[in-house]
Amino acid sequence: MTNDINFYSVNLNLSDMDRLPPLKALRVFLVAAEHGSFKVAAEKLFVTQAAVSQQIRLLEDYFAKPLFIRLNREVRLSPDGASLLPYIQQAFKAIEEGSRALSVDPSPNQLKITSLPSFAARWLIPRLGSFQQAYPEFNCLVSTSCDLHDFSDDSQDLAIRFAEGGNTQLMEKVLTEDYIVSVCHPDLLQTKDGADLNLGSLPLLIDDSPELKQVNAGFVREMGGKNQVVLQLLDSSLQVDAALNGQGVAPIRYSLVYEYIEHGHLVCPLKCYWNSPYANYLVAPEANFDRPKVMAFTNWIMEEVRAVEAHWQMFKDTSNFSLMDD
CATH class of the missing domain: 1.10.10.10 (Winged helix-like DNA-binding domain superfamily/Winged helix DNA-binding domain)
Structure with missing residues (x-):
């Protein structure tokens, strides 16, 4: 034998x-x-x-x-x-x-991330330098897409998605819940004669994504119900740009605009907020989360979002915001 x-x-x-x-x-x-x-x-x-x-x-x-x-x-x-x-x-x-x-990880020193365009532009990229300083052994490749990557190849290590969750084929880790607030440029709220501003006269900027239909209806109602929607978009990042340019009032996820609020570039005309129907998730096959580069990134980004959550709690309490149940 x-x-x-x-x-x-x-x-x-x-x-x-x-x-x-x-x-x-x-x-x-x-x-x-x-x-x-x-x-x-x-x-x-x-x-x-x-x-x-x-x-x-x-x-x-x-x-x-x-x-x-x-x-x-x-x-x-x-x-x-x-x-x-x-x-x-x-x-x-x-x-x-x-x-x-x-x-086996075919590229152990390169972290490949796919993210929503709005999250990549407004949140991830401005912070990614601190990750690269903490972990210089990894270089990052960031691509943007609104589709859920199926990980049938090695083109991505990790996806960041704004979704309902419940994907049974992939592992999901909740990154953060999110909240929707109304924002606009501060100049939009100033009247020439110092009179009280009529919110019902302000133009509105709407993210026309189907999942936000109920939130948008509540937002329009709170703004007076007779406002003119001057711009409809399917990209939250463009919606932020329009608000920063003073084109109108927009309901936008707090995580994308809180730094603009903190620095006075945007203000909230309504003292209320909506719970977002979706949450931010890290998504990948379970084995990918065991890769050292993905573990490092996960630990780093979880620490970053804890700071955002703490900022939201402080902002909500000091501004006396109330939850709108629409």
């Missing part, structure tokens, strides 16, 4: 697959055989000793041969079990090597 098994010489068809022994039982056999103990095997596999015994009996029934000799305080491989062991060891070694080959 030789341990040098040529797996490529085996040509399996469906009927052969039906006759293969159960993989779970083979795994239990391997651990029990290598440790010479059903008890230790149970501990290693996080199952009960009875479950180990059951899987071994299943395998022995399959081969119609005893694979272990049961003694009072130990078990030993039978001659048939000893004959089987090197084949099972090599088979599982091949499986592990194949799995590692699929999970």
Whole structure:
């Protein structure tokens, strides 16, 4: 007998697959055989000793041969079990090597991120320099898209998406909840004669994305209900630009504009806010989150968004904002 098994010489068809022994039982056999103990095997596999015994009996029934000799305080491989062991060891070694080959990061020093255009332009890029200072061993490649990347290739390591969540094919980590506030340039609220401003006279800038339909309706109502919507967009970043240019009042996610509010470039004419129907997520296959570069980025960005959340709580409380339930 030789341990040098040529797996490529085996040509399996469906009927052969039906006759293969159960993989779970083979795994239990391997651990029990290598440790010479059903008890230790149970501990290693996080199952009960009875479950180990059951899987071994299943395998022995399959081969119609005893694979272990049961003694009072130990078990030993039978001659048939000893004959089987090197084949099972090599088979599982091949499986592990194949799995590692699929999970190897082809570009360990380059972090490839796909983000929504608005989040990339207004939030990520202005902060990314601090990540690169903290982790100079990684360089970043940022691309923008509104589509959910399927990670069928290695073109991306991580996606940042504004979504409902619930993707069962990928791992999702909540980055931050978000809140929608009304913003405009401060000059838009100033009247020439110092009279009280009629909010109903102000032009509106709307992000016409379908998920914001209910928020937009509440915003228009709070602004007077008879306002003229002068600009409709499908990109929040362009909406921010329009507000900064004094073109109107816009309902925009706080995370995209809070620094403009902090520096006085934008103000909030309404003392209310809406919960966003979506949240910001980090999205990737589970294995990607174990990559050192993705772990570093995740830790960094989670710390950054905690600062934004703290800023929001302080701003909301000091401004006496109330939640609009629309």
